[in-house]
Amino acid sequence: MSDFSGKHILTGRKILLFSRFFLQIGLCCIVFSFFSCQKVYTPKPTAYPRISYPQTDYIKAERLPFPVTFKYPNFVKLDIPTRTDKQQKWANLHFIPYQATLYTGFLICDSKEKIREHFIKNESSLIKETQPHTTIYKEEFTSDDSTVTGFLYEIAGNTANPIQFMVTDGHRQMFRGSLYFNYLPNRDSIKDILDGMTKDIRNLMESIRFKQ
Numbered sequence: 001m002s003d004f005s006g007k008h009i010l011t012g013r014k015i016l017l018f019s020r021f022f023l024q025i026g027l028c029c030i031v032f033s034f035f036s037c038q039k040v041y042t043p044k045p046t047a048y049p050r051i052s053y054p055q056t057d058y059i060k061a062e063r064l065p066f067p068v069t070f071k072y073p074n075f076v077k078l079d080i081p082t083r084t085d086k087q088q089k090w091a092n093l094h095f096i097p098y099q100a101t102l103y104t105g106f107l108i109c110d111s112k113e114k115i116r117e118h119f120i121k122n123e124s125s126l127i128k129e130t131q132p133h134t135t136i137y138k139e140e141f142t143s144d145d146s147t148v149t150g151f152l153y154e155i156a157g158n159t160a161n162p163i164q165f166m167v168t169d170g171h172r173q174m175f176r177g178s179l180y181f182n183y184l185p186n187r188d189s190i191k192d193i194l195d196g197m198t199k200d201i202r203n204l205m206e207s208i209r210f211k212q
Helices: 002-037 112-129 191-207
Strands: 058-061 068-073 077-079 089-095 100-108 136-142 149-155 163-168 173-181
Touching: 058 191, 068 191, 100 191, 112 136, 112 149, 112 163, 112 173, 149 191, 163 191, 173 191
Parallel strands: none
Antiparallel strands: 058 068, 077 089, 089 100, 100 173, 136 149, 149 163, 163 173
């Protein structure tokens, strides 16, 4: 009994050792195959659907409630609000396909000093209303005939108000505009749209003429 039992014990130990050996090999193979078959993923930049901006003709806006003319894209809707006061008058340009509006206003000033004060006040408000650490690009503007001067402001980053401008005849009259989207856009996703709008706003500025 004792020999049998002893032999059985030895045989049992060998089986156990072999079982552990093959089990370890099997586990190693499984682990190796798991990692070797696993795909390595690398982050990819976010892709946005391309939205094209139309090539447009320009319409001359002349029947405005203030002595200014300018050209604007033919697909844009010109809206003249009924609300006016003794000094300020408005006209809005709706870029309906892109949920954006260029709000414009006309202002009469008493002197060149008042014009300068309005420019300073406008820039101060722009800086105050812009998110901290956001870059604001200021570009000086002069028309071909030098009768209209001013500035174009481009606000970087994701903002609903990426473009503003202010121009004057240098004597008493001022005209300004501010582009607003009806939502907070991602700048990368609307790059082509914003580039097209910037071009059209530049063209509008170049075409502005004061009648008086």
